[in-house]
Amino acid sequence: MSRTIAARPLSAEAFAAYGEVLEAAGAPDYMINAGLCGRYHDRARPETDADGSVTLSIGRSDAVTLPLTLKMMERHPDGSQAFVPMNGTRFLVIVAADENGAPGKPEAFLTNGAQGIQYKRNCWHGVLAPLSGPADFLIVDRIGPGTNLEEHDLREPYIIVAK
DSSP states (O other), X not given: OOEEEEEEEXXXXXXXXXXXXXXXXXXXXXXXXXXXXXXXXXXXXOOBOTTOXXXXXXXXXXXXXXXXXXXXXXXXXTBOEEEEEXXXXXXXXXXEOEETTEEOSOEEEEOOSSOEEEEOTTOEEOXXXXXXXXXXXXXXXXXXXXXXOEEEEEEEEEEEEEO
């Protein structure tokens, strides 16, 4: 048996419970570099526990296709995690609220290719899922001691489709 989730367009309002949307939308907050660059300032603040540090990495991911079968979700208890496409790649974002230590019913979003996301610390989410690829992503997350990954296999899979 499978359950279906329709992925909808990503927006800051719809995603707020899970983290931040990183995009240059609207007017910039102010200009820098002799007026040549509009800065969209302070769009997300990476979270980490006292023992960790924030790191920047690059991940190269193979593409997924829709419909996608979701069998597992993960979370990072010690810090937030951000993904920003480096080449305009649209990607699928799957998140769920916590329900007694396990993922609740997932929600799915489709980015527009100019959006990145930051998952809040402890937010259940699916794996990185570009819709074309291989695709490169800037990754901002925590490094440090301890195990900052918890995986949860779903009892019944979900089928993610485009809305």
